[in-house]
Amino acid sequence: MFHMRGVTLENIMDLMKMLKESGIDEMRLQTDTLKIHLSKSGPKDSASESIEPAEELLPVKAAMLGFFEGVPAGGHTLFPLIGRYVKEGDELCAIRVLDRLHVMKADFSGWIRRIVPSEGELVEYRQTLFLVEPAGDVPGGTT
Amino acid sequence: MNRTVSKVLVANRGEIALRIIRACRDLGIATVAAVSEADRDSLPAREADRAICIGPARPSRSYLRVDTIVTAALGTGCDAVHPGYGFLAEQPELPETCETHGLVFIGPQADTIRRMGDKLHARKLVRDIGIPVIPGSELVRDYRAAQRAAGRVGYPVLLKAAAGGGGKGMKIVRRREDLKASFYEASAEALAAFGDGRVYIEHYIPDARHIEVQVLGDRFGKVVHLFERDCSVQRRYQKMIEEAPSPAVTEELRERMCRAAVLIAGKMNYLGAGTVEFIFDQQEQNFYFLEMNTRIQVEHPVTEMITGIDLVREQIRIAAGLPVGFQQNEVKRSGHAVECRINAELPDDDFMPSPGIITRWEPPEGDGIRVDSHCYAGYEVPPYYDSLLAKLIVTGEDRDAAIQHMHRALSRFVVSGVHTTIPFHRFVMERDDYRSGRFNTSWIEDTVLDHYNRRWREATGTEFV
Numbered sequence: 001m002f003h004m005r006g007v008t009l010e011n012i013m014d015l016m017k018m019l020k021e022s023g024i025d026e027m028r029l030q031t032d033t034l035k036i037h038l039s040k041s042g043p044k045d046s047a048s049e050s051i052e053p054a055e056e057l058l059p060v061k062a063a064m065l066g067f068f069e070g071v072p073a074g075g076h077t078l079f080p081l082i083g084r085y086v087k088e089g090d091e092l093c094a095i096r097v098l099d100r101l102h103v104m105k106a107d108f109s110g111w112i113r114r115i116v117p118s119e120g121e122l123v124e125y126r127q128t129l130f131l132v133e134p135a136g137d138v139p140g141g142t143t
Numbered sequence: 144m145n146r147t148v149s150k151v152l153v154a155n156r157g158e159i160a161l162r163i164i165r166a167c168r169d170l171g172i173a174t175v176a177a178v179s180e181a182d183r184d185s186l187p188a189r190e191a192d193r194a195i196c197i198g199p200a201r202p203s204r205s206y207l208r209v210d211t212i213v214t215a216a217l218g219t220g221c222d223a224v225h226p227g228y229g230f231l232a233e234q235p236e237l238p239e240t241c242e243t244h245g246l247v248f249i250g251p252q253a254d255t256i257r258r259m260g261d262k263l264h265a266r267k268l269v270r271d272i273g274i275p276v277i278p279g280s281e282l283v284r285d286y287r288a289a290q291r292a293a294g295r296v297g298y299p300v301l302l303k304a305a306a307g308g309g310g311k312g313m314k315i316v317r318r319r320e321d322l323k324a325s326f327y328e329a330s331a332e333a334l335a336a337f338g339d340g341r342v343y344i345e346h347y348i349p350d351a352r353h354i355e356v357q358v359l360g361d362r363f364g365k366v367v368h369l370f371e372r373d374c375s376v377q378r379r380y381q382k383m384i385e386e387a388p389s390p391a392v393t394e395e396l397r398e399r400m401c402r403a404a405v406l407i408a409g410k411m412n413y414l415g416a417g418t419v420e421f422i423f424d425q426q427e428q429n430f431y432f433l434e435m436n437t438r439i440q441v442e443h444p445v446t447e448m449i450t451g452i453d454l455v456r457e458q459i460r461i462a463a464g465l466p467v468g469f470q471q472n473e474v475k476r477s478g479h480a481v482e483c484r485i486n487a488e489l490p491d492d493d494f495m496p497s498p499g500i501i502t503r504w505e506p507p508e509g510d511g512i513r514v515d516s517h518c519y520a521g522y523e524v525p526p527y528y529d530s531l532l533a534k535l536i537v538t539g540e541d542r543d544a545a546i547q548h549m550h551r552a553l554s555r556f557v558v559s560g561v562h563t564t565i566p567f568h569r570f571v572m573e574r575d576d577y578r579s580g581r582f583n584t585s586w587i588e589d590t591v592l593d594h595y596n597r598r599w600r601e602a603t604g605t606e607f608v
Contacts, residue, residue: 064211065198065211065214066211066214096214097210097211098214098240098244122214122217124196125196125198125199125205126180126196127196
């Protein structure tokens with residue numbers, strides 16, 4: 001039997017079943033040595049659950065000063081929301097400088113864990129916009 | 144038509160940013176310092192009510208970006224922008240963009256900046272109102288045209304950039320055979336500096352002084368002058384020491400120059416603080432219009448010290464739609480003021496920039512001493528910007544007293560960690576030709592540098608390689 005400090009594989013399977021039947025998209029469970037992250041969304045080519053050592057969130061910083069636009073004009077949410085998995089090169093948000101929108105793209109793949117500025121807020125150069133849990137190796141670090 | 148100025152975005156750095164922040168504070172106006180990444184911990188960033196990082200250290204991606212500056216002003220709730228000097232101060236796009244977005248620009252209108260920025264246009268405008276300009280040409284399209292123009296004007300001549308200022312794209316040509324090479328050099332330099340390689344020719348005046356008149360104009364058509372400054376102590380067309388009043392002009396000449404400056408500013412419905420620069424021919428005792436600077440100048444404190452008028456405060460009041468706060472006949476001058484620009488440079492090595500960390504910073508204090516500076520012990524002088532550390536301004540009852548006072552103040556000014564121009568300024572203050580007021584714009588390069596370097600070699604027993 002797979003056993004690790006009181007957490008069994010059966011326990012995890014149960015958790016997955018609970019998540020599937022619930023209205024929530026993801027859940028996390030963390031002990032001293034184990035971190036379980038279950039999500040209904042995520043990369044298609046991998047399992048929807050991950051068992052990995054505790055990792056730090058990496059910041060995605062503003063490449064310029066401007067107004068933060070997570071939801072571009074028109075109101076449709078094109079950009080990722082919390083929990084969404086983004087691949088390197090995916091569009092993250094836009095920064096508006098006067099009338100021009102500059103789209104910011106992800107430098108690495110991972111899960112968006114936090115969106116720091118509020119919609120329309122002025123962000124400074126190099127201000128943290130997102131906290132991202134990286135998936136695998138992070139090529140070239142953050143923006 | 145008053146316009147509210149309650150919160151100002153300071154779109155500059157260094158001592159002038161601090162100067163503007165303090166002037167605003169005195170007027171009860173809030174400030175936002177727009178800073179590059181290199182200036183995040185600077186004194187202006189700390190003294191302003193808020194600091195906002197506009198971009199990386201490189202000016203082309205921070206202090207020179209009109210769109211970013213205006214966005215920063217809008218996003219921080221500012222209703223006005225002060226450009227200081229340098230950077231965007233004379234770029235008409237800044238006032239234009241401010242106006243589009245409902246912000247007050249603390250400076251003249253875009254149109255005035257554009258007209259005065261084109262040196263040939265400015266020459267024509269001034270000549271048309273009967274004020275002498277240095278004999279010269281229109282644009283010269285190639286070196287042959289330049290040769291013909293130089294022949295008419297008479298050698299030596301000065302090749303100058305039409306878009307220019309600050310000595311860039313400027314070449315003295317003494318002989319016809321040198322003109323071709325100089326023409327291409329000047330044109331290339333002008334293109335690199337201003338994105339505009341057009342040049343023209345002016346007669347070169349060898350024994351010249353640089354004398355400029357401070358003016359203020361308001362929305363009600365009033366223009367006043369605040370007398371002149373003498374900025375003849377220059378190296379490579381960069382001012383080093385300025386003073387007011389000029390020791391070279393008589394009362395009659397002063398009056399004529401000031402009247403000419405007011406006429407020029409009046410003709411343009413000038414708004415805010417500006418400076419009309421003249422070249423004074425010491426041989427002929429004639430003055431000629433050189434150019435007009437449509438901003439606050441580095442050397443404005445010498446005028447403030449002899450008139451008691453706060454020029455930055457006046458700039459802000461005028462931008463807010465208020466009239467100039469006094470009449471011409473109320474502008475009085477008293478005493479004499481001298482300013483030395485203290486740069487982080489090594490005078491012994493061709494004024495090589497000397498960035499680094501300032502480990503000791505002890506400016507002089509006392510009556511008649513003013514130090515405009517953003518420096519402190521522990522401050523790191525960044526390599527990305529001009530090397531001005533401080534302006535030491537000293538007043539005295541008369542010129543002799545001011546010079547003596549300046550010499551003492553320089554001797555008490557302690558700076559460690561970076562090299563400064565303090566020893567060079569002391570050397571100048573000790574010279575009889577400076578004390579007697581007998582010098583011209585090429586005096587530093589023709590005479591002083593040689594003597595200074597010789598003394599340095601003697602003192603150190605070193606031969607320069």
